[in-house]
Amino acid sequence: MKKILSISLIALSAFAYNLAPAQLKTIDITKTYSGDTYAKEQVMVSTRLMGYIKKINVEEGDVVKKGELLFEVDPSDIYSMINQARAGVLQAQNAVLMAELAYADAKKDYDRFSNLYKQGSISKRDFDKMTLNMKMRKSQVEMAKAMLAQAKAGLEQALSQQKYAKVYSPIDGVVIRKLANVGDMSLPGHPVVILANLNSVQARAFVKAEDVKLIKKGQDAEVYISALDEKVPAQVSSIILSGDMATHSYLVKFKFLQENKDILPGMYAKIRVKIGSKKEVVVPYDALTSRGGIIGVFVDNNGKAEFRPVKILSQDGNNVAVTNVQAGEEVVVLPPANMTDSTPLN
Known part of the structure; x- marks a missing residue:
């Protein structure tokens, strides 16, 4: 048994582990909210x-x-209106024709009486009556033409309704x-x-009251559409400062910065908003491991592995910001499942 244990220790000491230094980096501080997509224009x-x-x-x-x-x-009702309008036009045309005939007769009588009056064959009273009759007939023609124009306009309106x-x-x-x-x-x-309007689709989410002060119009965001499995860049377009009394939250709307015809109203969305930045210690994501249900990393402590429980603050690409690790310390990347405290790293 002692011989087997000695061989195992020799094998572990001979194994070359990949170490990476923990770095102090400026990372984005983000908040993620659940929301959906909607059409701004209806x-x-x-x-x-x-x-x-x-x-x-x-x-x-x-x-x-x-x-x-x-x-x-x-x-059907439109056709009835059109037929009535056409009948009105015909009636108005007949009225114009009758008025023009009556005016033509009155004009002839006026011309004849005018000559007789000049010759002194009729009295001024009779001539004035004929003059008045001609003028009346002329005004009737003008009135009939106006009625015809009105009837034609009614017909055009009825036809346009089709x-x-x-x-x-x-x-x-x-x-x-x-x-x-x-x-x-x-x-x-x-x-x-x-x-x-599919060209006006935006995203929206309700934000807790304590987060509203952290969000400004024009702030960068990223919207993940689960139905499409796509992340789309966006910006805060508006903040509705009239809060929901029941949930104490505020509606924030986001406009997409890239056109995507596949995004439809009513799709579920997870919206990540950048609310600031700060310096944090980051380690490679592949350095994370678990021991006894606790997330942590193995740190090089004078050539031996030391398990450090950590809290993950955020993820930035292939790196994660964590606590309980100092910048400059080296962590084991892809630690084997059998690594424990005091495992030799050299």
Whole structure:
């Protein structure tokens, strides 16, 4: 047994361990918050017509392109309006024709009476009556033409309403709410669907009251979208200083610095915000190990391993900031599972 133990000690002493010095570095201080993505811009799509909804082409959650047909309103009422407007135009045209004929007759009578008056064949009273009649007929022509113009404008308006029977998406977006169904009455100004603009997607999170003072507009952040397994750079865009009375937290919004069409409203997000920096002792991440359920590192203490329990403060790439280790001390990188205190390192 003594011979086996001696061989094991010789093997351990002969093993070459990789040591790395602990370094004092300036590291970022970050806070991580749970949040989600949302659309900053929403569009409530309605129709200008009153009528029954004939067809709806989208459901909640559908992604739509600008110009895509969303829904249709039954145009029967519009056709009725158009027919009435056309009948009004015909009636006005007939009125103009009748007024112009009456004016033409009055003008002939006026010309004839004018010659007779000059010859002294009729009295001034009779001539004035004829003059008044001509002027009245002329004003009736002008009135009839004005009514015709009004009727034509009504027809143009009725015809223009046809295009509002089909409602198209004004933006690239996603349908977040459908507020009506086929057969429902559509009213002007009442939204049928609500779209979220996919080009305006941002992230948001509720921040504890004690952290609000640490966050400023324009501050750098990183948003991790778990559904996409992607980290996206962002900045604080706004801080809503009206807190939630129940949770004593404040809403902070973040804008993405890179365009990503795959990010949709409603995705879960973990948002890491840089709130400052400070100097800390860092060691390689691979120096971390566990003994008896305690996280620590092995430090070179005069050529022998010494296990030091540590607290991890933060991670910076392949390094971690820890406590209980001094800058300049050397730690064992990738310590073997059988390493213990006093294991020779030389």
